[in-house]
Amino acid sequence: MTERSAPLIAAYKGAAGPDVLTFASRWRGASGRPIHVVTVYPGAAPLGAGRMDVEWVAHNREEAEAVLDEARTALAGTDAEFRTLAADSAPRGLHEAMEAAGPGAVAVVGSRNTRGIRRTSPGSTADRLLTGAPGPVVIVPWDYEESPQPPVGRIAVAYIDTPDGRAALTAARAHAAETGAAIDLVTVLPDTLVRPSLGEPRRFAEEQRRDYLAALEAVARDGERVRLLDGPVVDALGQVQPEDADLLVCGSRGYGPARRVLLGGVSARLLKVARVPVMVVPRA
Known part of the structure; x- marks a missing residue:
């Protein structure tokens, strides 16, 4: 099999x-x-x-x-x-x-x-x-x-450049290939980012947004859409609607047994508020 x-x-x-x-x-x-x-x-x-x-x-x-x-x-x-x-x-x-x-x-x-x-x-x-x-x-x-x-059309993946984020993206792509669905790479810009004590806060925030988008675009393949949401992280991911995605894929905690699911803080809280089915994938 x-x-x-x-x-x-x-x-x-x-x-x-x-x-x-x-x-x-x-x-x-x-x-x-x-x-x-x-x-x-x-x-x-x-x-x-x-x-x-x-x-x-x-x-x-x-x-x-x-x-x-x-x-x-x-x-x-x-x-x-x-x-x-x-x-x-x-x-x-x-x-x-x-x-x-x-x-x-x-x-x-x-x-x-x-x-x-x-x-x-x-x-x-x-x-x-x-x-x-x-x-x-x-x-x-x-x-x-x-x-x-409706027919399965889109899979969203909560992505950040960490081992668990990369495992989630790999799994999302595999399931998209199975189902013929499109992929959304979703990252949340946290509302707790440190702001400078000197300089222009608005300009600093714009630079951070560009950095986050650049990180998404660097790993996105042709045909994959990137989405940057505003935090808090769990609240933002919890607002992904059925019209946005048929499945939301997230990773496990970045430590613990390999190839086993182990909820981290974000995934555990997300599972209490998500509006779409959520797949939690094992740590690579």
């Missing part, structure tokens, strides 16, 4: 399940990646071995199959695969599913109810999966299934 044919692992459970399936189906249509719909259920019971364990596991498996039947109905007529997995936690089960699927697998998880606001808001499963996941993880905004779903 190549990375480009590795599956989208759609974590299906609860009210956010339809949002996950909507994103996965949309991405499947653009990229050709297969969809593996996964529902994780508790494995061994905490009461000990024997009959109680067997009955407990069987009951949990039956409930998971009932949940998965909803996904089967929603994706009837497609070639999606459906699996229930026994694990001691949902994040552990999804982590194992990603590792079993091999390099290139992408996990897709939903958000908590954000009181009717369409934005990302990771629950406990997503939070824990985003600490050490072996591949990219996509957080889909709450109520995403109610959004218009």
